[in-house]
Amino acid sequence: MSLQAPEGTKDMLPDEAKFWNRFKQTAAEVFGRYGYLPIETPMFEQTELFVRGIGEATDVVSKEMFQAISGENLKKLLAGESIKGKSRLSLRPEGTAGVVRAVVQHDLVPQGAAPVKLMYAGPMFRAERPQKGRYRQFNQIGVECLGAEAPTTDAEVIIMLMRFFAAIGIPERSMRLLLNSMGCEKCRPAYRERVRAYMEEHEGELCDECMRRAEINPLRAFDCKNPSCSAVMEEAPKITDYLCDDCKEHYAAVKSYLDAASIDYVEDTRLVRGLDYYTRTVFEVQVVDGLGSQNAIGGGGRYDKLAEEVGGRPTSGLGFALGYERCVLALQAAGVEFAPAARCDFFVACVDETTRSAAFELLQMARDAGIVGEMDHQGRSLKSQFKLADKLGARRVVILGPDELAEGKMKVRDMGTRREALVDIATVRELLAHFGGLPYGGEPVPQLEEVFPVGEGE
Ligand SMILES: [Zn+2]
Ligand SMILES: [Zn+2]
Known part of the structure; x- marks a missing residue:
């Protein structure tokens, strides 16, 4: 039998590859108007970066990473010898950790400098069970803005994301922008404890996974797809009732800038990111129909603690990532077709x-x-x-x-x-x-x- 592309991967034939190039070009144009410049980081990094930058307890890091290893080191491991930490490598499962690592390594935001605005586009890798719309190598485009605390930057990245989706032809009426604030290290711990206590009160109705999460990071239970968990978490305490004054003010300002730009959004207090370095603004763009449960086409938020997590000085930051393959499904659901690639004039x-x-x-x-x-x-x-x-x-x-x-x-x-x-x-x-x-x-x-x-x- 002839050889096939590996399971969970796909070839982009010329019509689609041309579309992907245009997709990247559109992103560079739209984000470029906001001052974003391209950055290219390696497709593999030290595993340690993802452990620190994404979190050991996440599925992404604990189950879905592809390890990358040289033949020499593999021999050593198989012979029972150990290899150096810097030789433990993984294919990048997402783009943020690598970009923030590069910003820290090259000191791209010296103290007091203007924010650095970076964009990337390329393949990410996750060893997930392949299924419709999910690949082991998939493409993302994302932006990271570091050294910016003001709510104008939050509003700016959200507006920019919506403008991009409009520019590639996803109809506005078929998108829904969800928005929330996750608070900060001052106000979130008390909230997290409230959620934990609430989960313990509802122990019988939550799955084992969620109860395990209750120990380490109760907020991740908001992401559980189990209908019973989801019903319980619907009634859970809301972060917006626990925000400190600074966070409240920041959130209100973000919303007022979005209102001023006529961007529609839905406040969703269940939209949380279960990692400690996420702070304040979080957002997600969903497609209303055609994609089933895999309906998020992009999302992101503020991560004021991430730079420290990867060894830098405290540097506020925020960003988003959008999935190319999901966007294609959304476009197809909306009846948009690839133009066949003409070979010559x-x-x-x-x-x-x-x-x-x-x-x-x-x-x-x-x-x-x-x-x-x-x-x-x-x-x-x-x-x-x-x-x-x-x-x-x-x-x-x-x-x-x-x-x-x-x-x-x-x-x-x-x-x-x-x-x-x-x-x-x-x-x-x-x-x-x-x-x-x-x-x-x-x-x-x-x-x-x-x-x-x-x-x-x-
Ligand atoms: Zn706060
Ligand atoms: Zn659950």
Whole structure:
């Protein structure tokens, strides 16, 4: 049997890969308007980073991480020897820990500096049981803003996320933005104790997992999908009743900025992130229909304690991550389709073998000038060459015949209107040479219609 892509992974074929590129490009454009710059961090990090930055007790770290190990170290482990901590590596299960590690390592926010605003896009890895819409390698785009405490930055990232979803075409009416505040290290401990006490009162109605969580981190019970747990937690004490004055004020300010920007949101006191370094604002964007229970397409929050967790000085921060695959499902549910990726704009056809080298040269000049072009590489008949040009999506075809060539002419056909014209080769070469002489990637790019005209009506 031929080899297949590993379980839980998928290939992005050209139509989708092109869409993914556009998706990343849109994110860079939208987030760029808010001052976000790209960062690339390694796809694997020391396991210790994720243990500290995500939390040992989470499913992600305790069950779902892919370990990465060199052949040498694997031999050592199998022989019962131990390996150094810095050789214990894992594929990144999410993007935040690596970015915050890089910010700390390179001191990107020296004290008193303006916030650093970073964005990333790329694959993440989790050894989950593969199921619909869930992959072991999946793609995320995210932003992290460090060194910013003001509620304007919270409102800004949320607005930016909603603008991105709108820009890629997810209909506004099909999205729901959930918002909550998780308090801070001053006010949350008392709240957590209240939740723990509440859970103990309802011990019989909660699952074992939740009761175990009650010991370590009771807030994680809010995420339990078990219907009985979910019903109990619905009635649990609400964090918003326990916020300290600073947190209350911060939360109210975030909401007022969102109101001013006409962003609709639903306050959901059950939206919590079960890790200690999350503080204050948390948010999640869900798609109302089409995705079932896996309906969150993006989310994030403030993590004022995370930089310290990975060994930096106290640095407030916040960010979000959005899932590419879920967005695609949401777009499909909304009836949006990928545009098929066109291979070329322009095709050069040869009437016979004698014109092939002229065709090759013309095509090369067109490409150097910035035109996407192709020719036949298999000695097809003229008729088959036209079929191929059509299949590749060419808008204009140049036909090189020995007789025309002898007179310094070539025939240009518009594939849409079928209009044809005889064009002077020298003129075309001159135009192409002009554009081709510009620096690579330089503007402007010639218009196909300008270089290969078919006459009247253009
Ligand atoms: Zn507080
Ligand atoms: Zn439960």
